[in-house]
Amino acid sequence: MKRNSVAIVGASETTELGKIPTMSQVQLHADAALNAIADAGLKLSDIDGVATGGHNAVEIAHYLGIVPKWLDGTSVGGCSFMLLVRHAVAAINEGLCETVLITHGESGRSNLGRHGSSIFPSLFQQQFERPFGVTRPPTMFTIPVLRYMKDFGLSEETLAMVSVVQREWAAKNPRASFKDPIDVNDVLNSKMICYPFRLLMCCLVTDGGGALILTKSDRAKDLKQKPVYIRGSGESCETPMISQMADFTSSAAFRVAGLNAFESAGIDHGDVDHLMIYDAFAHLPIYGLEDLGFVKRGEGGDFIADGNTRPGGKLPMNTNGGGLSYMHSGMYGMYALQEGVRQMRGTAPAQINGAEISMVHGVGGMFSASGNIVLTNVK
Amino acid sequence: MDNDQRELPKPTPETQHFWDGTRRGELRLQRCKSTGEVYFPPRHFCPSSGSTDIEIIRASGRATLHSYVISHLPAPGFTPPYAIAIAKLEEGPKMMCNIVECEQTPEALILDMPLEVSFEKVNDEITLPQFKPAEK
Incomplete structure (x- = not known):
C-alpha cells in the first residue's frame, strides 16, 4: 500500500454507548455516521464510498440516502x-x-433490529462443533487457552492481570462502562463462565457504534481535523472453527496481518508508541503481543503483569479500557480504531503524550480472521 | 443429556462418509495419496496439495486431551457444567468432542491424558464421535 497516502479525516462513536433502547442497529450506524461526517466538516453528499461489516452495506447506504460509487461489505467479525x-x-x-x-452499529445488548450472527455460518462448524455444546463466544474463544497455559506455564493469576491492568486505563475514561479498580482476587472470584474464564476475563455486552471518514491525504489538510494517516496495514484469516486452529498457542492470522502491517508501514516494534489489541477475552492481548512480535513466545502474560502496558508503562496498550472494561457491542474493532485515532489527534481521555505511531490490531470470529492498521500523525 | 435438544450435524456430500462411518462404529479420516497427509474435516481434495487423489482411512480412535473448557453457560441438551474438549488424534488432526465417562472437573480432565473414541448413537441417522479416558 502507498504509505500515508490516505487519511482518516472524520471519526466518531455513537452519541451514547452502553444501553441504547431508543435506537435499532441501523440507526446506531447512522448516528455514528452523522457524527463522523460533522466531525470532518463534510456533508452526507460528499460521501461516495460506503463500507460496513456485520450489517447489509446496502441497507446502510440506503438509510443514509447515499448512492455510492464503491461499496464493501466484508464481514469477518470484529x-x-x-x-x-x-x-x-x-x-x-x-x-x-x-x-x-465506514460505519459500525450494533445493538449487542438491547438486540434491536439485529440480523442474527454478524459472520456467515460455517458448514463445518455446524457439523463438527455445534453438536458438542458450543454456543456463545465464551464457549469457543477460550478453548485454546489451557493448552497455552500448560505449554508456557501461564497462571490464572497472570491471566487475570490483563483484566486488572485494563481497568486501570478504563478508570481514566469517562465513557468507560466499568471504571472501579479491581485486583486479581476480584477477577478470580468473579462468576465462573467457562473454566478457566471468569466473568471479569470476558468482554462486556453493550450497544453502540462508530464511524470513520477516509480521503486522500492531500485533500485532508484542507479539512477540519488534524489528519490521521494510514501508514500501514495487514489482514488475514485462518479457520472458521476454533478446533481447527493449527497451533493453539499462536494465531496464524495474527502473524500474517501483523507482519504485513509492520512491513507496509516500514516500522519496527520500537517505533510503536501506542498499541491496541482487541480484547474480547483476557488471553487475546497475550497472544497478540507475541504474534505481533512485541515479546517472545510465552512472555506476553508476564509482560502485562509486570506493568509494561499499564498507565506509565513503556508500551501503553488498550488505553480506552478495552473490550473488557470500555465497551464491546460484539464487533469491537471499530472502537479500537476510534481510540487509535483519538491518540493520534491528541484528544484521548488517557492521552499518551507525544505519541506518533499507533498500531491497532483486531481479531474476527474465534481467532478466525485478523486485521491490523498502523496510524500516524506525522507524514 | 437430553439428546433431542442438541443441534445435530446435517451431513453434506463431502462429509457423508464420515457420518456413515460413525454409525458403523468407525472414525474415518482422509489421506492424500501423494503427500500422505491425513486431514480433517472432510473434503474432496487434500487442503495441502490440492490433489483429488485421496482415500478414506479408518482412524485408530486413540487420541490425547489437547485442550478444553468447562462451560457453565446454559446450552440446549446439556447440563452445565460440561466440558467442551479437543481430542488430538494419533493420526494428527484435532476434533472437538465431549469427554464421556469422566467427571467434568479440572481435577479429572488432565491435559495430554490418553483418550479413546466412544460412539454415541443419537438416532438412526446420527452417531456422534465422543471421547473417553483410555482404559489402562
Whole structure:
C-alpha cells in the first residue's frame, strides 16, 4: 500500500454507548455516521464510498440516502473494520471513489433490529462443533487457552492481570462502562463462565457504534481535523472453527496481518508508541503481543503483569479500557480504531503524550480472521 | 443429556462418509495419496496439495486431551457444567468432542491424558464421535 497516502479525516462513536433502547442497529450506524461526517466538516453528499461489516452495506447506504460509487461489505467479525480501512485505502488510491464512510452499529445488548450472527455460518462448524455444546463466544474463544497455559506455564493469576491492568486505563475514561479498580482476587472470584474464564476475563455486552471518514491525504489538510494517516496495514484469516486452529498457542492470522502491517508501514516494534489489541477475552492481548512480535513466545502474560502496558508503562496498550472494561457491542474493532485515532489527534481521555505511531490490531470470529492498521500523525 | 435438544450435524456430500462411518462404529479420516497427509474435516481434495487423489482411512480412535473448557453457560441438551474438549488424534488432526465417562472437573480432565473414541448413537441417522479416558 502507498504509505500515508490516505487519511482518516472524520471519526466518531455513537452519541451514547452502553444501553441504547431508543435506537435499532441501523440507526446506531447512522448516528455514528452523522457524527463522523460533522466531525470532518463534510456533508452526507460528499460521501461516495460506503463500507460496513456485520450489517447489509446496502441497507446502510440506503438509510443514509447515499448512492455510492464503491461499496464493501466484508464481514469477518470484529476486525472487519480494520479490513475495511485497508480496502478503502486501496479503493481511494485506485480512484474508485474519493471519500469513504465506514460505519459500525450494533445493538449487542438491547438486540434491536439485529440480523442474527454478524459472520456467515460455517458448514463445518455446524457439523463438527455445534453438536458438542458450543454456543456463545465464551464457549469457543477460550478453548485454546489451557493448552497455552500448560505449554508456557501461564497462571490464572497472570491471566487475570490483563483484566486488572485494563481497568486501570478504563478508570481514566469517562465513557468507560466499568471504571472501579479491581485486583486479581476480584477477577478470580468473579462468576465462573467457562473454566478457566471468569466473568471479569470476558468482554462486556453493550450497544453502540462508530464511524470513520477516509480521503486522500492531500485533500485532508484542507479539512477540519488534524489528519490521521494510514501508514500501514495487514489482514488475514485462518479457520472458521476454533478446533481447527493449527497451533493453539499462536494465531496464524495474527502473524500474517501483523507482519504485513509492520512491513507496509516500514516500522519496527520500537517505533510503536501506542498499541491496541482487541480484547474480547483476557488471553487475546497475550497472544497478540507475541504474534505481533512485541515479546517472545510465552512472555506476553508476564509482560502485562509486570506493568509494561499499564498507565506509565513503556508500551501503553488498550488505553480506552478495552473490550473488557470500555465497551464491546460484539464487533469491537471499530472502537479500537476510534481510540487509535483519538491518540493520534491528541484528544484521548488517557492521552499518551507525544505519541506518533499507533498500531491497532483486531481479531474476527474465534481467532478466525485478523486485521491490523498502523496510524500516524506525522507524514 | 437430553439428546433431542442438541443441534445435530446435517451431513453434506463431502462429509457423508464420515457420518456413515460413525454409525458403523468407525472414525474415518482422509489421506492424500501423494503427500500422505491425513486431514480433517472432510473434503474432496487434500487442503495441502490440492490433489483429488485421496482415500478414506479408518482412524485408530486413540487420541490425547489437547485442550478444553468447562462451560457453565446454559446450552440446549446439556447440563452445565460440561466440558467442551479437543481430542488430538494419533493420526494428527484435532476434533472437538465431549469427554464421556469422566467427571467434568479440572481435577479429572488432565491435559495430554490418553483418550479413546466412544460412539454415541443419537438416532438412526446420527452417531456422534465422543471421547473417553483410555482404559489402562
